[in-house]
Every structure is written in C-alpha cells, then in structure tokens.
Amino acid sequence: MIEFSADYIAQLLDGEVQGDGATKISKLGKIDDAEPGAIAFLSNPKYEPAIYSTSASAVLVEKDFQPRQSIRTTLIRVDDPYSGFTALLEEYHKLTNHNKAGVEEPAFIHESATTGENLYRGAFSYVGANCQIGKGVKIYPQAYIGDGVTISDYTVIHSGVKIYAGTIIGSHCVIHAGAVIGSDGFGFAPQSDGSYKTIPQLGNVVIGHHVSIGANTTIDCATLGSTLIKDGVKLDNLIQIAHNAENVEKTEIAAQTGIYGSNKEGKNCVLAGQVGIVGHISVGDKVTIGAQAGVGKSIASNEILLGSPAFDIRKYKRAYAAFKNLPDLVRRINELEKKY
Amino acid sequence: MIEFSADYIAQLLDGEVQGDGATKISKLGKIDDAEPGAIAFLSNPKYEPAIYSTSASAVLVEKDFQPRQSIRTTLIRVDDPYSGFTALLEEYHKLTNHNKAGVEEPAFIHESATTGENLYRGAFSYVGANCQIGKGVKIYPQAYIGDGVTISDYTVIHSGVKIYAGTIIGSHCVIHAGAVIGSDGFGFAPQSDGSYKTIPQLGNVVIGHHVSIGANTTIDCATLGSTLIKDGVKLDNLIQIAHNAENVEKTEIAAQTGIYGSNKEGKNCVLAGQVGIVGHISVGDKVTIGAQAGVGKSIASNEILLGSPAFDIRKYKRAYAAFKNLPDLVRRINELEKKY
C-alpha cells in the first residue's frame, strides 16, 4: 500500500494544511462517499454540506474556503482543488499501475519477429512472422498480432485484441480488450444470379501516435491502400470503422458509432454515440455530430448537426419541437378548413 | 443419450397419458417440425392442425383437449402445456449441460490467486495475481481474469471474456463470450492545442448476483469509485455501459443499447434495442424505453418513452402518424392560403 501524509500532498500541490498534517492518505475518493484514509476535493459549492460529514481523512479546498460549521477532516487549501485532485489521480495511477514486463509462458512469437527492450508479452499472446515490436510495448494475454505487423514504442495492446496481418500502429497508443484491427472490409459484388462475389480486401490499417481505441471496436482494412486513424484520435467502445475510412487528427468518437466506407473525417471533430456516417463523403474540421444522428452527405467545417438525416442542430431542435405538437397543428388546420 | 417414457413424463408433470405410455422420449421439439423421439406441446389453437400430422412421439395438450381427427402421437394431458414444456426444458438443460470441471492444460494461474472447489479452468484461460475465485465457478478457454479480481460462487465466465484488474463479480452470474468488463472509461480532457489528454480511470466495475451479460457487451470502469451493475440485471449482446453508470436491480436491457457515463437507472426498467441514454441523468423505476429511442434528460418512474429525443410513447405515436402525412398537411395549408 502506498501512503502519503497530508503535509506531503500539500507540498506536492503547493497548498496549505489546516488540521492534522500527519494524517495518512492511501486512496482517492468522492467527498460524499469517501472512506477513512481517502483524500477528496470540494469544488462545486453544491457539495459543501458533505464536507461537514465526510469520512475522508483530507479534503482539497479553495484557498479562501470559509467553513460555516465545524469540520473534522483535514483541509488542504490549494488554488484549484479539481486540478489538484486530477494531478493526484495521475500520480497515483503511475505508482499503482502494475508495471508489467517480461514474458509469461506459454506465449507464441515467430522466430522472424523483432522486439524492443522492456516488452511485456502475456501468457497465450501471439506474435506472428516478421512483426516489428518497439520498446516498452505491452501485449496482454491472449492478444493476437498477425504476420508483418509493426507496433511502435510504449503502445499497450490489451487482452484479446486481434490485429490482422500488415497493420501498422504508432507509439503511445492504447488498444482495449477485444478490439479487432484490420478485418476484411465489407465488399461484395452482386452477381446476376443474386449471389455475391467477395472483393478481395488487400489493404491494411495504419494507426498514428497517441491513438486510443475502445473495447470491442472494429476497424476494417482498406480494399486497397490504407484505412487511416491519424494522430490523437480517440475511439470509444463498439465503434465500427469501415474500409478506406480516414480519420484525421485529434478527433473524438463516442460509443457505438459507425463510420462507413471510403470517407474522410476532418480534424478536431466530436462524434457523439450511435452516430452513423455513410460512405464516400467528407467531413470538415471541427464538426460536431449529435447522438444517433445519420450523416448522408458531406459536411463543411464547424457545423453542428443532429437528426437522421442530419442537419443544423438549432434548426433540428426547432423542427422537433414543432413535431411534438403536430397533432395540435393538425387540429388547428382542421378548424381553419371548417371555417370555409 | 437420456431417455424417458411418456408415462414417466406424465408423472413428472402430474398429467395423464392417452396412447402408448411406453413411448421413449429423448428430445424436445416444436410441434410443426419435431422428429420421432421428441416431445412437443400444443398451446396456441392456431397450431392444432399440426397435431394430426406431427412426427413428435408425444405432445403435451390441455386437460380438456378434444381432437377433431384421428391422432397417431401419444398425448399427455396437463393443466398448462406451455408451463409443462418449460419445466421439461429446464430438466433437460440440467441433465445435458456438460458439467465441466477440472483444469485443462495449459492454463495460467498466478500463485497468489485463491480458488474454491469444483472449479473449471479451460485451456488457455488466465487468472492473475491476488484473484479470489469462489466454488463451482467455470472459466472457459481463453477467458482473461486480470489481477485482483473477485468472482463469487457458481458464476460462469464464457470463452474469451476479458475482465480487467480490480473487478468484483457476484454469484450465479453468466458472462457470455467476448464481453469486456472494466475497460477504461472514455475520458479525455481537451487541451488548448486541440489535442486530448487522457484522464486516468482508476475505479472498477462491481457486478451483483444473478446478473447476465451478453456476448461482446462492454462495461467500462469508473473514473473513480465503481460502475455498478446490481442484482438481477440482464444485459443482452453488444451493449455499451460507460464509466460510472449505475444499473439498479432487476433491469433488462436489449441488444446494442448504449448507456453513457455517470447516470443512474432505476429498478425494474426495460430498455429495448439500440437505445441511447446520455450521461449525467437519472432514470426512475419501472421505466420502459422503446427501440432506438434517445434519452437526453432524466426520466420519472413508470414512464414509457419513444423517439429521439424520447418523450411519452402515446404522444410520440400520434406525432409520428401526423409526420407520415406531412406532405398532405402542407398541401392543405397551401390551399387555405390560396383562399385569401
């Protein structure tokens, strides 16, 4: 167990202790349900009442916080309690994140694969022929790295991730459990007898640096060329990215969204959950698409859209408000017609 | 093969045999496509014609069933044929469900993990450090149990399930293949340069007793504290539960629904398929949400909702009926305007 004194934390955050500076802190908690030994923070005035009854051993508060009742817990006064707390979270995360390293047997690696130093390869993980794995990469148990895959430094591949042959992944990425990278794009040519002929999918997936991919998300390889997920893209769980899609930098996409084939998203977009984007269109920079929207045509930069098919969010909200009153509108028209 | 006589089944269900009581029954079937050796049931009068031609060796019928043609199959007259059949299903399931036990090598278990009796650990399954596994637990091949996970008695973890470190799972749960429990919540703080900084996700997932989780469903850990799935919750396949969500008791959620972060669902709710619920709201008890609905704000108990954004289902249906006739409404307004 890792333990710090309130004094040490105050020093770390450039704050000031009021109360018992020797109090031992071993975990982080929320002000309204923290346990003894935890540190919490008070930022939103709404939670002020909780500070008088909290079980937390210490609470980060603003420099000028004035209690209105007696307080049992130790206070640490800082400039910004929320930022301070986030900094502690990160510190704690670094210290407690089990720094997995080495090889757990049995693990499979092809003799032609090359690996950097400080690698972790969990039990039952698989690394195919001609793979190039950088330094500090972690490959958790039961992950599959197909032939000819490149993974750059410090990327983490969680348990059960499946990476098809030929995929290229940058550095400092995190790919969560069960994600599938590089599966065949959905390409079938209809034949005259109504059956479908498979179109060979020969491309790959290329993922940039600092990309995060959620659990059970699927990213198809390109028919030819590459499906691109560029630097800093953050994908949530259960997302579908189809063949030849291109997701430009620093975009954030929420769960269960589907990006269909051969389209191109701009920089700094935000896509909410369960959005669908058809193939063969382009999306500009800084576009925001609301939850469950369906995008059927190209979008200019800076647009904010909602609806299926999607259009300007303010216009959508006004139209939807009128939609909710449609039966009343029908009644009014009936009455107008009666007047003739 | 397990075989029973029609007489034995009649005795089991407190029924009465008409025909050959010695007929051997070895499987269950549907009245319209059962094979010889099968038992079927007749409950819905719509299916009556099938009883005169069925190949089933026996059929459960109501006590007062009066055939209108000659019947070759053996009848077993019971109070409620459907309930009787369900009881047989369960009996059959218990008898035929291969009672897996023991360890198939190679399987990985850390020396610090503790396990109860009658455990099944399939080949290539992984149990990490400090895990506590109860008695009668079944861990199928290629399942991953991260460090410090607790699994209580008689829970079944199917093949390829991935459970991140620190997760707590109750007793008598069933987690289907490919589900991911405890992956990082989707938390990224936008920076001034447009990039995102990862917010450490330090919490865990806590699952109650008698919970069922569908194939390839994903449940994220909390940022801090726990994402809660309480007793008796039933989740279908491909569902997304985001960080810090709390699903209270006995709720049922259909496939492909997404529950976003930090919200709280009530007891005894029913969520249909492809529903989306935004973060930071609360849902009352006994709420029903229709398929593909989008819930954007808190919901009181007992509401029944549809639409995106969702509102009262009866009002939605009336508004949608008017929506389908909108072009006609426009035409009527055009005519009214012409009259001036």
Add this chain to the structure above:
Amino acid sequence: MIEFSADYIAQLLDGEVQGDGATKISKLGKIDDAEPGAIAFLSNPKYEPAIYSTSASAVLVEKDFQPRQSIRTTLIRVDDPYSGFTALLEEYHKLTNHNKAGVEEPAFIHESATTGENLYRGAFSYVGANCQIGKGVKIYPQAYIGDGVTISDYTVIHSGVKIYAGTIIGSHCVIHAGAVIGSDGFGFAPQSDGSYKTIPQLGNVVIGHHVSIGANTTIDCATLGSTLIKDGVKLDNLIQIAHNAENVEKTEIAAQTGIYGSNKEGKNCVLAGQVGIVGHISVGDKVTIGAQAGVGKSIASNEILLGSPAFDIRKYKRAYAAFKNLPDLVRRINELEKKY
C-alpha cells in the same frame, strides 16, 4: 516479392502494351497515390488528369483512350480497366495470402474430435469434444470451437472467434475475429417479484455455405430448434442476430444492425447500417432497408423502407423534407389564424 512484367499482365488480361513492356510490377495502387512499381487503372474520366503525373509504373486504360498530354507511365489498353484491375487483385490475393497450414503448438484438441486434411490450427486455439472439422479448414490462434461443433470444408475461422457447443457451419465460410456464434438467446421470464427467471436456451445456430460473418458480430442460439443463417448471407461487423432468427439466402447486412428474435428475412435483401428489426415478424424477398431504420412489422417483398418506424422511402423523404420546414409551417398557420 512477386513481380510481373507489363507484357505478362497485358497477356493475362488480353490487352495491349503502349510503352515499356519490360517494366516490373510488384503491387497494386490508386492512380492518384500509387508508388513506382505499382499498377493502377483509369476508368472514371474525372481521374484523367492524374494519369499525366502518376508515379505508377503502369496504368490500365480503355482500348480507345486518347491521352491529351504526354505520358511517362506504361499503358496497358484493355476492354474494361476496372474489371481487369479486379482480376489482378484476385490473382495477387491468391499469391500473397499466406497459405497457413499445420499445427502451431500449444493448441488444444479433444481426442474425440475428427479433422480433415490440410487443416491449420493456430497456437492457443481450442477444439472441443466430438467436433467434426472438414478439410482445408483454417482455425486461427485463440479461436474457440466448443463441443460437438461441425465445420465443413475450406471454412476460415479467424483469431479469437468463439463458437458455442452444437453449432453447425457450412463450407467456404469466413468468420472474422471476435465474432461469437451460439451464445444464449436473451430469454428471461418476468416473475411476480419483479425479478427474471432464465429460460434455458437449448437450440443451436446453423450456418450455410459461402456465408461471411464480420468482426465482433454476435449470433444467438435458438431457444429450441435453430437460428438459421442460410447460404450466401453476408454479415458486416458488430451485428446482432437474436435467437431463432432466420436469414434466408444471399442477403447482405451492414454494420451494427440488430435482428431481434424469432423473425424471418427473405432472400436477396439488403439491410443498411444500424437498422433494427423487432422480433416475431417476417421480411419478404428483395427488401431494402435504409440506414438507422426501425422495422416494427412484417414487410412485403420488394419494399424499400426508411425511418423509425420505417415506411416507404419516397414517402419518408417527402415527409422529412416537410419536417425540416415545420417551424415555417407553424408560422403560416399562425398567420392564417390571425386573419380571422
């Protein structure tokens, strides 16, 4: 590396070389970003300008193509450049697709399982008791084949696929990574105390020939009898097929669509992405359902639908156009009312 001369390719495609017939071709590319050594094609006149600057070593063009500027690349004149390119793709695919065979240890196979010749069983794959595996089947690493499963000739099971006991799979199928076949249907009977009782799911999944199943797609077993996926069905990624659904021949379903329980789809249907279809209905032949549509009742053959609930696509589009102008419609009604 595989290399062909432009002359050889021209011969293969019954075409004619203009330029250097000895040029070595080792890969396929797109005309606007091909690298030296690649062959590309020009079919759409829109791309004509690219042919004057392309780095491709050769380009397939139409027989009567007349360049309007000087061209450095070698031309191969054929009847149909696109078809010719597709043929090359297939040829290339056959040559480069690593023909995996043999057993990578450790792999688990029960002594009672039978297997055909030319099998590939990857490391950490699992084949249960009484399985019957045909010839030329490929089982990639970490795939799970439960007890009593039948897989016919030349089917490919990608990494991490999970197939529950009793499933039957035809020949020439491809099942992509992470797909789950045969998990329990979502069946729970509500009890008087608000809790749910599990209804045993005793059926299986039966998959025909030439079926393609996408990554992380889930197909539940039937309660009784079989969930059927018939010959030539193509399923994209992250699709949910519930218990007792029946998908008839040659249907194509895009990503993230959900087919709920006990319904029956016709032949030659096309379902777009994120569609939801409720249980207990039937869908005719040659039906097309647009993206994000919700189908709540049975559909006759040849219909084309959109919306949630879905109706005729042309009517939907007209109604939606009027919906976008609803605020204006309200204003017009207000004015009409003022005139009285």
